[in-house]
Amino acid sequence: MSSRQGHQLAEQLIQLLRDYLGGGGEATLRQAHAVGRTALAGNANLLEMFALQQEALVNVLLQLVSEEERARLTETAQQVFAASLAPFGFTPPNSDEENALLRGLNAVLERQVAERTAELHASEVRFRTTFEHAPIGIALIAPDGRWLDVNRALSELLGYSEAELLATTFQALTHPDDVATDVGNVQRLLNVELSSYQREKRYLHKHGQTVWASVHVSLVRDAHGAPVYLIAQIQDITARKQAEAALRDSEERFRQFMDNSPAAAYIKDDQGRYVYINDPIARLVGRPAEQWQGKTDRELWSAEMAEQLHHHDQAALAANAAIEVEELLPQGDGLHSWLSFKFPLTDAAGQRFVAGMSIDITARKRAETWVKKLIETTQDAVIAINRQSRIVLFNPAAEKIFGYSRDEVQGQRVQMLMPDPYAREHDGYVERYERTHEPRAIGRVRVVSARRKNGEVFPMELSVTEVGIEDDVRYTAFIRDVSERVRLQEQLLDRERLAAIGTTAAKLVHEIGNPLNGMSIATQLLERRLGKLTADESLQMSVRALRNQTNRLANLLAEFRSLSRRQQFTFRPTKLPDVIREVISTEFGLYTERGIAVEQVFAADLPVVTVDPDKLKQVVLNLCKNAVEAMPNGGTLTIRVHHAGEYVYLEIADTGSGIPDGVNIFEPFMTTKKEGTGLGLPIVRQLVDAHGGTLTYRSEPGKGTTFVVALPLQFQGETRGA
Incomplete structure (x- = not known):
C-alpha cells in the first residue's frame, strides 16, 4: 500500500470514528472495523504495531486529528482496533511486566513512527510539488473516468479550473471521435491486456477549440490486484499537430501547384537518380512517374541525350548556383527544345540534390525562327536598340537602305542614322518617354528623314514599338525607304506645276517672244547708232543695261520652252x-x-x-x-x-x-x-x-x-x- 493510500484510509477511519461518537450507531462502528481490517491487511507495519501495542497504533492515528478530538477518540479507537485485531489472532498483553516492556517498546515505536511520519510527509510534499509544477498535465483518474486529482498544467491546457475538472470525466472532455478508442484502451488496462498505453488524441478546450495531446496512461492496483486509479500524463502537442497539418497542406498545395504547372519539374540525387517528378513531365514525355523513380537518365534516354542532361546537372552542382540551358528531348512528334533552369539543393543531412524546371519552348523556337526569317527577308529595315540607344539588331534590308554592314553599326548609337534635328533631339525624346510614358512616335507611322552612310538624307516611313523592359532590346523600329515614292509624288507635283508653267510659258513665248525679239533687235541697232553719234558713256551704259535685261528675259523664255516642250x-x-x-x-x-x-x-x-x-x-x-x-x-x-x-x-x-x-x-x-x-x-x-x-x-x-x-x-x- 502506498503512503497516499494509507493516509486516505486513516483519514476515512478517523472520520468514521467521529461519526460514531456523534451518534452514528452500530453500523458506523462496524464500518470502522472493516476499514481498520483493510488498513491492517494492506500494511504489515501497522499489523506488527497492533501486535506489540494497540496504544501505539492509536497514537499514530490520533496524530492525524486535532488535540481536542484525541481524548474523545482514544477510548473508542482502542475498542475499534481491539476488535480489528481479533481476526488476526492477536490479544492484548495483561501482566505488569509485559506492560512495562511494551511501554518501553512503545516509546521506541513512537519515535520511529514520528520519523517515518516526517519522511512520509516530506515525500508527500515532494510528490505534490512535482505534481503541481510538472510542465505537462498529470491526472489521477478513477476507472470509471472521473478526475480524482489534476495538476495546474492540465487545468491550463484544457482551460478548466481544478474544481471544474474534478466535477466531470475525461470522456466528457474528449473529442467525440476519440472517446471509443480511449474507453477501449482503459478496458484493456482493467482486463490486464495492457500494462499501459500511449496515443495521440484530441480534447475539447473550455473555449471550444480542439487541443491535441500525447497521452501516456497506466493503471495502479492495490496489493490484491484490484484497480485503484489511472495515472495519465498529458502533453500538449497542438502546435506540433498544427505544424504537421500546415506541412501537409503545404505539401498538398505544392503537389497541386507542381502537377498543374506547365513546367516539367524534377529532383535527382547526387548520383543522378530521380527522386521526384511532377505530373506534367510524365504526361508530356509519355512515361508514367513510377518508371522514373530511382532511375538515372542513362536508363531513360539515349546515351547522347543522357550525357547532355548529366553534363548540365553536374554544371549546376559545380557552380553551386542556378544555371539556364537549352536541352533536346524526344516526344511523340519528334525532338522538342526545352529551356531548363537547374540548381543545387542540400537537405538537413547534407546530401546534395540537383533540381530543375523545364519549359517546352519548341513552339517559341519555331516562332523565333519564323520571325527571324521574316526579319531577314522583309524589304523593310528592322532596327532594334537597347536602353542606351545602341543598335542590337540590323537586318539585311537595313544594310541595303542605309549602306552600312551589320558589323559597322552593331553596338553603335542609333543617332548615326539620323540627320539633325532628329539626332540632336533623340536622347531627350527617349528620356521624356521613359519618364512620362507619353508617346510621340511610338505606335504611330511617321515620315521622317534618315541619313545613309554616304551622307544622303532621304525620307522614310518610321514605326516604333516598345518591345521589352530589359536592356537587351528596348525599342524596335520598322523602316520603309519611301524615297522613290516621295520622288514620284514630287515628280507628279512637279509635272503638274510644270504643265501649268508650260501652258503659261507657251502663251508667254507667243505673246512676249515676238515683241521681245523686236525689242532686242531695236536695242542692238540703237546701241550701234549711239556709238557713232555720241560719246556719252552714261547713255551707252543705259542702252547696254537695257540689252542685258532683254537678253535675260530671252533666256527666261528659253528655259520656259525647255520646261514646256516634251524632250x-x-x-x-x-x-x-x-x-x-x-x-x-x-x-x-x-x-x-x-x-x-x-x-x-x-x-x-x-x-x-x-x-x-x-x-x-x-x-x-x-x-x-x-x-x-x-x-x-x-x-x-x-x-x-x-x-x-x-x-x-x-x-x-x-x-x-x-x-x-x-x-x-x-x-x-x-x-x-x-x-x-x-x-x-x-x-x-x-x-x-x-x-x-x-x-x-x-x-x-x-x-x-x-x-x-x-x-x-x-x-x-x-x-x-x-
Missing part, C-alpha cells in the same frame, strides 16, 4: 567620267578665272550606265554652274563618281556658303541667287527622273553643298520623250 532622249551605254571630263574641259577656263580649283575623283572599274550623254552633260553643266556661283570668292569644286549596290553615284560638291534651312530648292522659281531664275534645278531633276534616277543633296551653311545624282545600273533606257 526627246537617246539612251546608250556611257562612261560617266568621259561625260564629266568633256564638260570640265569646256568650262575649265571660266573656273580658273574665278579662282575655282577642280578635283575629279573616279572610282576604279566603274560600270557603264545607260544615259543620254547630251542630257547628262546638261545636268553636270548646270550643277557645276550652281556650285561655281555659290563660291564667288573662289573655292574647290569636287566631282566624285562611285558605285554601290545597284546604283552609280555622281556627286558634285562645293565649298560655298551652303543652302539655308527651310528652302525648297526644287520649287520652280525658288532661287537663292541674286540673278537666278529658279528653273535650273527643276530642269535638272526632270532630266535625272527621265533616267530613272534620283537627285538629292546635303548642305551645311557656311561649309558647302553636295548634290548627289543616283543612276540605276539596271535602267532599261530607250528613246522616249520626257
Whole structure:
C-alpha cells in the first residue's frame, strides 16, 4: 500500500470514528472495523504495531486529528482496533511486566513512527510539488473516468479550473471521435491486456477549440490486484499537430501547384537518380512517374541525350548556383527544345540534390525562327536598340537602305542614322518617354528623314514599338525607304506645276517672244547708232543695261520652252567620267578665272550606265554652274563618281556658303541667287527622273553643298520623250 493510500484510509477511519461518537450507531462502528481490517491487511507495519501495542497504533492515528478530538477518540479507537485485531489472532498483553516492556517498546515505536511520519510527509510534499509544477498535465483518474486529482498544467491546457475538472470525466472532455478508442484502451488496462498505453488524441478546450495531446496512461492496483486509479500524463502537442497539418497542406498545395504547372519539374540525387517528378513531365514525355523513380537518365534516354542532361546537372552542382540551358528531348512528334533552369539543393543531412524546371519552348523556337526569317527577308529595315540607344539588331534590308554592314553599326548609337534635328533631339525624346510614358512616335507611322552612310538624307516611313523592359532590346523600329515614292509624288507635283508653267510659258513665248525679239533687235541697232553719234558713256551704259535685261528675259523664255516642250532622249551605254571630263574641259577656263580649283575623283572599274550623254552633260553643266556661283570668292569644286549596290553615284560638291534651312530648292522659281531664275534645278531633276534616277543633296551653311545624282545600273533606257 502506498503512503497516499494509507493516509486516505486513516483519514476515512478517523472520520468514521467521529461519526460514531456523534451518534452514528452500530453500523458506523462496524464500518470502522472493516476499514481498520483493510488498513491492517494492506500494511504489515501497522499489523506488527497492533501486535506489540494497540496504544501505539492509536497514537499514530490520533496524530492525524486535532488535540481536542484525541481524548474523545482514544477510548473508542482502542475498542475499534481491539476488535480489528481479533481476526488476526492477536490479544492484548495483561501482566505488569509485559506492560512495562511494551511501554518501553512503545516509546521506541513512537519515535520511529514520528520519523517515518516526517519522511512520509516530506515525500508527500515532494510528490505534490512535482505534481503541481510538472510542465505537462498529470491526472489521477478513477476507472470509471472521473478526475480524482489534476495538476495546474492540465487545468491550463484544457482551460478548466481544478474544481471544474474534478466535477466531470475525461470522456466528457474528449473529442467525440476519440472517446471509443480511449474507453477501449482503459478496458484493456482493467482486463490486464495492457500494462499501459500511449496515443495521440484530441480534447475539447473550455473555449471550444480542439487541443491535441500525447497521452501516456497506466493503471495502479492495490496489493490484491484490484484497480485503484489511472495515472495519465498529458502533453500538449497542438502546435506540433498544427505544424504537421500546415506541412501537409503545404505539401498538398505544392503537389497541386507542381502537377498543374506547365513546367516539367524534377529532383535527382547526387548520383543522378530521380527522386521526384511532377505530373506534367510524365504526361508530356509519355512515361508514367513510377518508371522514373530511382532511375538515372542513362536508363531513360539515349546515351547522347543522357550525357547532355548529366553534363548540365553536374554544371549546376559545380557552380553551386542556378544555371539556364537549352536541352533536346524526344516526344511523340519528334525532338522538342526545352529551356531548363537547374540548381543545387542540400537537405538537413547534407546530401546534395540537383533540381530543375523545364519549359517546352519548341513552339517559341519555331516562332523565333519564323520571325527571324521574316526579319531577314522583309524589304523593310528592322532596327532594334537597347536602353542606351545602341543598335542590337540590323537586318539585311537595313544594310541595303542605309549602306552600312551589320558589323559597322552593331553596338553603335542609333543617332548615326539620323540627320539633325532628329539626332540632336533623340536622347531627350527617349528620356521624356521613359519618364512620362507619353508617346510621340511610338505606335504611330511617321515620315521622317534618315541619313545613309554616304551622307544622303532621304525620307522614310518610321514605326516604333516598345518591345521589352530589359536592356537587351528596348525599342524596335520598322523602316520603309519611301524615297522613290516621295520622288514620284514630287515628280507628279512637279509635272503638274510644270504643265501649268508650260501652258503659261507657251502663251508667254507667243505673246512676249515676238515683241521681245523686236525689242532686242531695236536695242542692238540703237546701241550701234549711239556709238557713232555720241560719246556719252552714261547713255551707252543705259542702252547696254537695257540689252542685258532683254537678253535675260530671252533666256527666261528659253528655259520656259525647255520646261514646256516634251524632250526627246537617246539612251546608250556611257562612261560617266568621259561625260564629266568633256564638260570640265569646256568650262575649265571660266573656273580658273574665278579662282575655282577642280578635283575629279573616279572610282576604279566603274560600270557603264545607260544615259543620254547630251542630257547628262546638261545636268553636270548646270550643277557645276550652281556650285561655281555659290563660291564667288573662289573655292574647290569636287566631282566624285562611285558605285554601290545597284546604283552609280555622281556627286558634285562645293565649298560655298551652303543652302539655308527651310528652302525648297526644287520649287520652280525658288532661287537663292541674286540673278537666278529658279528653273535650273527643276530642269535638272526632270532630266535625272527621265533616267530613272534620283537627285538629292546635303548642305551645311557656311561649309558647302553636295548634290548627289543616283543612276540605276539596271535602267532599261530607250528613246522616249520626257
